[in-house]
Amino acid sequence: MxxxxxxxxxxxxxxxxxxxxxxxxxxxxxxxxxxxxxxxxxxxxxxxxxxxxxxxxxxxxxxxxxxxxxxxxxxxxxxxxxxxxxxxxxxxxxxxxxxxxxxxxxGEGRLLAAIEQRKRMLQAEGLFAPERKRRLPFLPRRIGLVTGAGSAAESDVLQNVARRWPAARFEIRHTLVQGPQAVEQILAALRELEADPEVEVVIVARGGGSLEDLLPFSDEALIRAVFAMRTPVVSAIGHESDTPILDLVADLRASTPTDAAKRVVPDAAEQAAGLAQTIGRGRRALLARIEGEQRRLAELRSRPVLREPSGAIDIQTERLGVLQHRLQRVVSGQLRAEAGELHQVLSRMRALSPQATLQRGYAIVAQGPQTITGVGQTAVGDALTVQLLDGRLAAEVTAVEPREPN
Incomplete structure (x- = not known):
């Protein structure tokens, strides 16, 4: 109105x-x-x-x-x-x-939402954790490749690897890379390569495509299988802008199959150049070390002790002679002092010896083992032994004459 x-x-x-x-x-x-x-x-x-x-x-x-x-x-x-x-x-x-x-x-929004929801679930379980990702070998014995038969991705990987390292060897598994059968074939190929002890790295490669074409590489079964593998896996799916979930669980994400080839093998030319540089640096370092040691040796040889080695010996010999002469004088003086003291001790011992008493004409009278020191210890008729300087006499007491006290 x-x-x-x-x-x-x-x-x-x-x-x-x-x-x-x-x-x-x-x-x-x-x-x-x-x-x-x-x-x-x-x-x-x-x-x-x-x-x-x-x-x-x-x-x-x-x-x-x-x-x-x-x-x-x-x-x-x-x-x-x-x-x-x-x-x-x-x-x-x-x-x-x-x-x-x-x-x-x-449309794609529904697919993107489903992929995003699956991505969040797997991330919460820790499948994308950086600490679980394995390092690629420097030079793998054999490279596993899962890709479409005759695809541009296969050609890119093989040609670029051969260009960088001609001796590289491959174990290739051709599978579907889109459609409902792709996941099953890719899983079977991964199981075969995982069981091969010669394969040390696996590349999963495919060219670009629509969101629907790349859906197999966001499949939950495939993601969990890659997570459980012991062999490192490189994801090389599509172009830089394509980001299937396989990129997140793989040990290394390559932006393209060509980039994957550059990541899995070193460049032989670069390695040869680096080796030549290393050898050159080592040779220069060795020559510098030799020159330094030669200078040190020349400095040592220029020192007086090495120019006249016997000079130091002569000095030490002279010092040793002085010390030896000094030691001899000290020892001789000490021996004379000790000899004089010993003579005095012997003189005192000889003066106190019973032998000296006997030399003065005294005798030692004994009755059996007991020495007689007084006439009261004997009686008439006792047999006595008289010890003289040059022998013993056997005697008999015929009379006892005590001395009167003064």
Missing amino acids: ALPNSAEHPQPLRIVVNATREWVDRLGPVWVEGQLIEIKRRAGATQFLTLRDTLAEVSVTISASAAVLDAAGPLTEGTVVAAWVKPTVWSKSGSLTFECRELRPT
Whole structure:
């Protein structure tokens, strides 16, 4: 119903905005398709998104609750979605917005959301942890290659590896690299290469393609099989912009099959040049060491002790002679002093010896083992032994004459 109005009698703005809102509210919800070009997440319950038409330059702002946004799965900017929206007008600003009641990824957006959800689940289990990734061998004995038969990826890997290291050997398994049968064939090829003790690294290679073509390389069974392998795995899928989940679980992600060839083998020319440089540095270091030692030897030979080695010996011989002469004088003096003291001790011992007493004409009288020191120890008729200087006498007591005390 039209509102009466004129320049003289204009309608209040609130009346016009409310009338517009009532008219828009009569419109029912509708499913629309568009591309998310902006996602504004905030702490509140209401989130705001910007949705643009997939062909024309037409974009609108839609509001959605956090529950609706979370239920749609992990969404990123650029995802194509189907949104069930109802138009509404905000009274305060008069702006037109669309209230989103349900949100679903469509086409590639649906696939991307499913891959993103799977990626988050596997990441939470630790399959992408950097600490579990294995280092590639410097020069593998044999390289396993899983790729499509006659593919450009196979040619790139083989040619670039041969260019860098001509002696490299391959163990190749041809499989489908897209479609529903691809995952099963790739898994079988990985099992065979894992069981081969000669294979020290495995490359999974394929050229670029659409999101649907690369789906096998985001398959959960394949990701878990690569995670469980003991042999290091290099993922070389598509181009730099292609990022299947295999890139995250592999021990090394190569941007292209050509890049994979550069990563798994060294460049023979670079290694030869590096070896030549190392040999040159070693030779220069050895010559410098020899020259340094020669200078040290010349300095040692120029010293007096090495110029006249006998000079030091002569000095020490002279010192030794002086010390020997000094020692002889000390020893001789000590011997004379000790000899004089010994003579005095012998003289004193001889003076106290019974032998000296006998030399002066005295005798030792004994009766059996007992020495007689007084006449009271004998009686007439006792047999005695008299010890003289030059022998013994056997005697008999014929009389005892005690001496009168003074």
